[in-house]
Amino acid sequence: MMKFLSGDEAVAQGAYEAGLQFAASYPGTPATEVLEYLAKFADVDAQWSVNEKVAFEVALASAIAGKRSLYSSKHVGLNVAMDPLMTSAYTGVNAGFIVVVADDPGIHSSQNEQDTRIFSRAAKIPMLEPANPLECYQYAPIAFKISEDFDTPVMIRLTTRVAHTKENISTAGTRNIAQRDFKIDAAKYVMVPGNAYRKHLALEAKLLRLKEYSNRTLLNSIELNRRSIGFIASGVSYLYVKEMYPEASVLKLGMPFPFPDKKAKEFASGVKRLFVVEELEPFIEEELVRLGIRKAKAKDPSFRIGELRPEFMPRIVAGKKKIEAEPTSRKPVLCPGCPHRAVFIALKSLKATVAGDIGCYTLGALPPLGALHSCLCMGTGVTFFDGFSRALGNNVVGVIGDSTFVHSGITGLVNAAYNRTKGVIIILDNSTTAMTGSQPHPATGMTAKGTQTKKLILEDLCKACGADHVDVIDPFRISELKALIKQRLNEASLSIIIARSPCRLIERSRSEAPHFDASKCKKCYQCLAVNCPAIFKTQDGLIGINAQTCTGCDVCVSACSFGALIKPKSRSPDQKPENRPQDL
Amino acid sequence: MKRTVPKVLKRTVPKVLTTNVLFCGTGGQGVLSAAEVLSWAAIYDGYHVKKSEVHGMAQRGGSVESHVRFGARVYSPLIPEGTADYLVSFLKDESLRMRPMLRSRGVDLTTDLEKAHGTIEEKKFLNSYLLGVLSRHVPISEASWFLAIDTVFAKKNPQGNKDAFLRGRGEMK
Numbered sequence: 090m091m092k093f094l095s096g097d098e099a100v101a102q103g104a105y106e107a108g109l110q111f112a113a114s115y116p117g118t119p120a121t122e123v124l125e126y127l128a129k130f131a132d133v134d135a136q137w138s139v140n141e142k143v144a145f146e147v148a149l150a151s152a153i154a155g156k157r158s159l160y161s162s163k164h165v166g167l168n169v170a171m172d173p174l175m176t177s178a179y180t181g182v183n184a185g186f187i188v189v190v191a192d193d194p195g196i197h198s199s200q201n202e203q204d205t206r207i208f209s210r211a212a213k214i215p216m217l218e219p220a221n222p223l224e225c226y227q228y229a230p231i232a233f234k235i236s237e238d239f240d241t242p243v244m245i246r247l248t249t250r251v252a253h254t255k256e257n258i259s260t261a262g263t264r265n266i267a268q269r270d271f272k273i274d275a276a277k278y279v280m281v282p283g284n285a286y287r288k289h290l291a292l293e294a295k296l297l298r299l300k301e302y303s304n305r306t307l308l309n310s311i312e313l314n315r316r317s318i319g320f321i322a323s324g325v326s327y328l329y330v331k332e333m334y335p336e337a338s339v340l341k342l343g344m345p346f347p348f349p350d351k352k353a354k355e356f357a358s359g360v361k362r363l364f365v366v367e368e369l370e371p372f373i374e375e376e377l378v379r380l381g382i383r384k385a386k387a388k389d390p391s392f393r394i395g396e397l398r399p400e401f402m403p404r405i406v407a408g409k410k411k412i413e414a415e416p417t418s419r420k421p422v423l424c425p426g427c428p429h430r431a432v433f434i435a436l437k438s439l440k441a442t443v444a445g446d447i448g449c450y451t452l453g454a455l456p457p458l459g460a461l462h463s464c465l466c467m468g469t470g471v472t473f474f475d476g477f478s479r480a481l482g483n484n485v486v487g488v489i490g491d492s493t494f495v496h497s498g499i500t501g502l503v504n505a506a507y508n509r510t511k512g513v514i515i516i517l518d519n520s521t522t523a524m525t526g527s528q529p530h531p532a533t534g535m536t537a538k539g540t541q542t543k544k545l546i547l548e549d550l551c552k553a554c555g556a557d558h559v560d561v562i563d564p565f566r567i568s569e570l571k572a573l574i575k576q577r578l579n580e581a582s583l584s585i586i587i588a589r590s591p592c593r594l595i596e597r598s599r600s601e602a603p604h605f606d607a608s609k610c611k612k613c614y615q616c617l618a619v620n621c622p623a624i625f626k627t628q629d630g631l632i633g634i635n636a637q638t639c640t641g642c643d644v645c646v647s648a649c650s651f652g653a654l655i656k657p658k659s660r661s662p663d664q665k666p667e668n669r670p671q672d673l
Numbered sequence: 674m675k676r677t678v679p680k681v682l683k684r685t686v687p688k689v690l691t692t693n694v695l696f697c698g699t700g701g702q703g704v705l706s707a708a709e710v711l712s713w714a715a716i717y718d719g720y721h722v723k724k725s726e727v728h729g730m731a732q733r734g735g736s737v738e739s740h741v742r743f744g745a746r747v748y749s750p751l752i753p754e755g756t757a758d759y760l761v762s763f764l765k766d767e768s769l770r771m772r773p774m775l776r777s778r779g780v781d782l783t784t785d786l787e788k789a790h791g792t793i794e795e796k797k798f799l800n801s802y803l804l805g806v807l808s809r810h811v812p813i814s815e816a817s818w819f820l821a822i823d824t825v826f827a828k829k830n831p832q833g834n835k836d837a838f839l840r841g842r843g844e845m846k
Contacts, residue, residue: 091716093712093713093716093722093724118728119727119728121728197727198727198728221723221750249727250725250750250751251750253725253726253727253728254723254724254725254750255712255722255723255724255725256721256722256723256724256750257712257716257721257722325749325750328748328749328750329748329749329751331748331749332748332749332753333749333753335748398751398753398754399749399751399752399753399754400753400754400755417770418735418736418770419699419734419735419736419766419767420735421700421733421734421735422733422734422735423733424733424734449733452733526728622734637796
């Protein structure tokens with residue numbers, strides 16, 4: 090059947106056809122669509138897990154118990170799962186286990202750019218690297234086979250330009266399930282020192298066998314054309330080479346770890362000039378240095394930053410530096426009617442130091458809002474709040490999204506309560522995982538399969554973690570929110586404020602836009618400082634509102650001190666739109 | 674709504690070569706679904722197609738671009754700079770930024786954007802109108818375009834999109 094699949098979807102389709110029975114993940118661009126695609130199959134048990142560590146462990150256990158299983162995440166998600174990852178090479182699997190990780194060179198939607206190939210070497214787990222969606226589809230069943238033949242997890246590394254490229258693929262549509270029996274085997278599955286030492290011995294022997302496989306397999310293939318110029322490349326870089334140098338010889342690495350030493354030496358001796366083309370870290374480059382292949386020319390180190398593009402190839406071959414282009418693209422901005430905006434307006438007026446976290450609300454850091462002052466990784470809305478407030482004293486606030494809080498905020502809150510930290514943490518509860526496209530999480534009461542489940546009550550959870558106060562408020566009541574934050578900051582206690590209002594991408598009902606009274610406008614433009622895409626300055630310096638995109642949230646109305654923006658008569662001053670939840 | 678006599682279509686790119694179409698605009702304008710329709714139309718016409726774009730944070734009102742390449746066999750998912758055959762822009766500022774992507778004799782369809790805004794009452798059909806304009810240039814059959822619109826807009830008024838497409842194509846007044 091002809092399908093038009095992204096790399097994410099293709100790896101999922103390939104895994105499904107190869108008899109995948111269980112999959113677990115936490116949303117993260119550009120890997121989200123792997124699990125979203127798998128969740129649609131009635132005969133796959135697919136879950137959004139609480140975080141990547143949990144996802145990895147549940148999926149690995151399912152494989153050990155005999156069902157072909159899959160974990161997927163973005164590169165920084167794998168960091169959260171490093172603990173189980175590093176020892177999973179020791180225990181091995183039973184039924185096949187695939188670890189799909191999507192890197193984000195160029196940092197389109199991440200907090201850093203790291204190269205997961207390094208992690209495969211560090212964790213001693215073989216890695217496959219497809220270059221396009223077709224290969225994603227083809228490599229998934231191969232990965233399961235390697236996993237079972239060698240009793241090891243197998244990593245499949247994607248990058249943004251593989252994960253989010255779509256290609257037409259003719260799929261088989263068949264499905265073969267071969268379940269394995271689970272046997273109690275303490276020496277294999279109980280990693281205490283004696284067992285772990287013996288497993289490490291076995292692992293090193295296994296890696297030598299995997300290196301032989303890597304030399305043998307057609308995943309690593311030599312394409313001999315003109316011998317005057319040769320390239321070694323993996324992933325999407327291979328396609329850029331083929332695009333720009335179609336007549337060159339290429340060693341394409343579909344399995345970069347363990348590195349195919351023999352094949353690399355053979356290829357290097359067969360070409361006159363040799364170039365390495367790879368995104369991010371000098372992974373292949375270092376392997377060639379280890380092998381003493383001196384003729385291989387690597388990219389200038391400036392190309393380790395950002396993603397490659399086909400037009401960069403001639404500069405890489407010439408050994409020149411990368412030309413850093415000034416970013417000219419439009420910056421993203423919180424949507425019209427976004428409840429996060431109201432919280433940032435309140436925080437800005439309080440001049441609070443704000444520890445932020447990862448989600449749409451990180452956009453609160455951008456001017457003119459500028460009301461979020463740190464963002465490192467998942468959970469730091471709570472832990473940076475903790476560290477900041479211990480060092481700075483009062484007027485420190487932490488902000489963290491609902492999904493992020495469940496992912497990594499809970500332990501930080503327990504820590505803050507245990508160590509008697511004082512201050513305010515605001516949970517920006519828009520009742521979804523918004524940034525990655527509105528996935529459910531435990532506090533939504535829905536599963537990845539779209540079924541209802543037990544709903545995690547954040548209020549009860551926070552109290553159980555040791556918060557002194559838990560308040561729930563509609564963030565659009567900005568003056569009340571401001572007063573509440575101020576009051577709680579003045580108390581010597583640890584407070585949670587749940588600012589609850591649904592994401593505009595899931596709750597699309599809207600109210601009439603405010604009216605503008607030009608006679609009252611003093612052109613102070615405080616209304617524009619709320620940074621809403623629906624309000625703008627007109628050519629004559631007055632204010633215009635886009636009635637099609639405005640949701641009637643009235644945040645701009647509250648910003649105007651002169652009454653130039655007026656709530657429409659369709660709602661009385663105190664009337665709340667019906668869709669907003671009541672304060673508890 | 675009457676259809677005029679079909680015009681002879683300009684085929685600026687031979688069928689065996691790769692055709693590169695760059696779409697640009699901002700989140701929520703229909704840029705990505707336009708790229709999806711072109712991709713499906715090319716698939717129905719028997720091409721190998723690659724489409725590349727970025728999801729996530731960029732979609733919150735930020736710049737959106739989608740690269741669509743089709744031909745006998747497509748390698749790079751990204752259009753190499755200076756080789757785009759067509760630039761389909763939903764926003765004038767963005768097309769200025771994207772100009773260097775266009776080859777020297779490439780066609781910038783931004784000129785049709787104003788006309789599109791004047792012709793199309795409902796913003797949601799703007800992308801189909803622009804696809805109609807593009808369809809005058811690229812070697813894809815009308816039947817495949819219609820199939821593609823049915824595929825992508827199955828639940829979103831395919832007939833309205835086809836009408837807008839035909840207006841852009843210049844076959845319907």
